[in-house]
Amino acid sequence: MKSTFQFIVVLAIVLSSCKKDDEVACEPESVTLDETPYELNLGSFPPPITPEGFQLTIAKVALGRMLFYEQKLSSLNNQSCASCHSQANGFSDINQFSEGSEGDVGDRQAMAVMNLAWNNNGFFWDGRSPSLAHQSLQPIINPLEMAESHANVITKLNEIQGYKNQFIRAYGNEEITPLKMGQAMEQFMMTMVSNNSKYDKFLAGQAELSDSEERGRLLFFSEYNEFFPEDSGADCEHCHGGFNFENDLYMNNGLDEESDFTDVGRFNVTGLEEDRAKFKVTTLRNIELTPPYMHDGRFQTLEEVVSHYDEGIEISPTLDPALLATTSTGLMLTVEDKTDLVNFLKTLSDETFISNPDFSSPF
Ligand code: HEC
Ligand code: HEC
Incomplete structure (x- = not known):
């Protein structure tokens, strides 16, 4: 009885110290590459066509989700992808033209982000982007949208341990690159399936x-x-x-x-x-x-x-x-x-x- 009690006390101290300290203190050993596959909720849809060897993983999808909602992707740290692609509006913008990070207004209606895993012929209204991994890097550098540089975004994300950890889980190391960011956002967007109307x-x-x-x-x-x-x-x-x-x-x-x-x-x-x-x-x-x-x-x-x-x-x-x-x-x-x-x-x-x-x- 006594030893069980001691064990619980010790455990509680370990857990709470891990919680109290910032993540740096207790996570390094536990953060490793996690390639657990992400199962798409297909419902009655056919599996999407993907390049050979392509695999959705839970860790990459989670990273892509963080980036999709990350305001640090914009020059004034005031806008994320979700600002123009809001869930309540079917991941679209109900304004005719969206306002960018610095208040400028574009000239096309924001498109709805859904079921894009089944689009294989380009993205944007004119299809100028060949893949979602490529597409997702464009709003960041578009002066009418997030008006930021990829280099600045990487500098900002590098200051956040939570991102470094998630890049390790997703890719096996903490180096942040535009390619990895794009691929992670692609993975998240591919999971955004609407098939339950x-x-x-x-x-x-x-x-x-x-x-x-x-x-x-x-x-x-x-x-x-x-x-x-x-x-x-x-x-x-x-x-x-x-x-x-x-x-x-x-x-x-x-x-x-x-x-x-x-x-x-x-x-x-x-x-x-x-x-x-x-x-x-x-x-x-x-x-x-x-x-x-x-x-x-x-x-x-x-x-x-x-x-x-x-x-x-x-x-x-x-x-x-x-x-x-x-x-x-x-x-x-x-x-x-x-x-x-x-x-x-x-x-x-x-x-x-x-x-x-x-x-x-x-x-
Ligand atoms: C010949 C092909 C074609 C046919 C037939 C067609 N559409 Fe479309 N539809 C399009 C294209 C192309 C667009 C995008 C046009 C643009 O924005 O310039 C579009 C856009 C739309 C949109 C707006 C989508 C958005 O996200 O803003 C709606 C709603 C729509 N169509 C409904 C219909 C309905 C209802 C019918 C039948 C009465 C129909 N369409 C028939 C080609 C077609
Ligand atoms: C300022 C508003 C705004 C922001 C911020 C924004 N978007 Fe968009 N998005 C748009 C508009 C407008 C379009 C259509 C642009 C065009 O066709 O030229 C679009 C198109 C898209 C498309 C194409 C969908 C299709 O069917 O081809 C995807 C995917 C997308 N955005 C994802 C993102 C991601 C990921 C981010 C964040 C990195 C983001 N957007 C940030 C406004 C925005």
Whole structure:
């Protein structure tokens, strides 16, 4: 009895001294490379395509999460990735254009960070970034965003023992490099999976759609037919198809006629005339939570978006042929049809995604 008591006292002292001292005092021996794999929560999704030998690890994902929420990535230590990609808003920004660390404003709408593990054809609206590891280093040095240098970020992080420890767990040594930062943020962003919407539950036979949602679903997935207005669908699936409601391509969805092209999008990356004013076809998952819409955030509501496709398509040389085909009659949607389509889009909202503590700030 007495020895057990002594043991507990000794243990308590050891534990509390470890807690009281800063991490440096008690952690060096315990911090080692930890390559425990991270299991993606796939649900009904297929495994993402990754380069050979690629492995998500719990330690790298945790490091990426710290960096995603780290304000020291910005010049004034006042902005993190999450400032413009906030969880409550589906990891997007509800402002038309985001304000950077130093108060400057950009000219594109912040994109939603979700299900990017299944994007294999570039990142940003124009696809100028080939990988998430590359992409995640760009906001840091963008003068309109975090306006900082990679070298300064590394200096700042080097002053924090917790980061050194996490780099050891993730990579086996405490050296901080842009490559490692980018790869860790890539790993965290790849874990940000949204696959538990009402629509997913409907597919799994665990939820029923209302009559309006069901009519909207049929419109979304049926083809446009100018000769049979009664049966004609809105054919959104043509581009926003598959389990993630996108196609990994760059397209022109008729926002402007040629004389009004202000942002030429994909053309800036490829230099090809055929890519003028084409932009990434983004996922429609959680779309209700991520207004405003399009690369320039010109539409505030989903009703406006549906009206655009119904009767607002502008003709230009790079307009997608499927949409060009609809321009003589429009989509011929009734008021009820439009409401139904919007109600269906709202079934793609995933409350568990925006409240998942794994994706919230670790600080
Ligand atoms: C000041 C606001 C702001 C900050 C800070 C910011 N972003 Fe973004 N993010 C944007 C905007 C705006 C876009 C679209 C830019 C474009 O297409 O030119 C974007 C696009 C992205 C995309 C592309 C998504 C896709 O579907 O292709 C990813 C991923 C992303 N950001 C991650 C990050 C990460 C990681 C950080 C932190 C290192 C970060 N962002 C910081 C505003 C911001
Ligand atoms: C020909 C391909 C195509 C078709 C068909 C299509 N879209 Fe799109 N959609 C796009 C492209 C490309 C974008 C991004 C355009 C941009 O921002 O410049 C987009 C963007 C959107 C956005 C905004 C996404 C965001 O993150 O801001 C919504 C919402 C949307 N589409 C809904 C629909 C609906 C509803 C339909 C059916 C009525 C539809 N789309 C049909 C190609 C298409």
